Amino acid sequence: MISLESLRVMPCQVSDVDRIFDLEQRATSYGWSRSDLASSVASDHHCYKLARKGQILGHCVVQLIGAEMEILNIVIDRDLQGMGYGTFLIDSVLRLGRYRLVTEVWLEVRESNLGARKLYGQLGFIQSGIRKNYYRHAKGRENAVMICRSSDLS
Numbered sequence: 001m002i003s004l005e006s007l008r009v010m011p012c013q014v015s016d017v018d019r020i021f022d023l024e025q026r027a028t029s030y031g032w033s034r035s036d037l038a039s040s041v042a043s044d045h046h047c048y049k050l051a052r053k054g055q056i057l058g059h060c061v062v063q064l065i066g067a068e069m070e071i072l073n074i075v076i077d078r079d080l081q082g083m084g085y086g087t088f089l090i091d092s093v094l095r096l097g098r099y100r101l102v103t104e105v106w107l108e109v110r111e112s113n114l115g116a117r118k119l120y121g122q123l124g125f126i127q128s129g130i131r132k133n134y135y136r137h138a139k140g141r142e143n144a145v146m147i148c149r150s151s152d153l154s
């Protein structure tokens, strides 16, 4: 169980892009490019960082469209995974969504990403569909699993 002391979720700044790009590269082989992250920080995609005492532990990019939120990306530092930080970050982002009157939260996850799918299942997300061959994969293409939940389900 992680200590929640001093953990903060805040909007990313342009000066954070190098660090969050580093997190992407270390955490996943399918991470966002530096320029994708930089445009998210600068655009209407809301990019949040999970930080403790100035150190960035992870980040999450969301898009708000009316009463819907889409989680476009979430990454926790490779060395800190499996300790509850991802759960904390998603919970915090859902709370921010509720302030903005979001009622539904969506995301797409690689079918092979069983760890992330397990996490979303534990958080009350349910599968709503499949996009066939949506993602590029080292050996070709793979499906995206579309999942959603209400923002106020506790």
Ligand SMILES: CC(C)(COP(=O)(O)OP(=O)(O)OC[C@H]1O[C@@H](n2cnc3c(N)ncnc32)[C@H](O)[C@@H]1OP(=O)(O)O)[C@@H](O)C(=O)NCCC(=O)NCCS
Pocket: 027, 028, 073, 074, 075, 076, 077, 080, 081, 082, 083, 084, 085, 086, 087, 088, 108, 109, 110, 113, 114, 115, 116, 118, 119, 120, 122
């Ligand atoms: C997915 C990710 C954000 C989860 O963050 P995290 O801090 O590791 O997640 P938590 O510690 O809060 O894990 C909560 C639950 O998720 C599941 N989980 C997370 N990572 C897992 C893994 N690698 N294998 C199996 N289960 C995993 C477990 O069910 C875990 O609960 P448990 O500890 O009670 O078993 C993180 O692993 C990550 O950055 N992965 C690489 C990038 C990625 O895949 N992003 C998601 C794209 S949709």
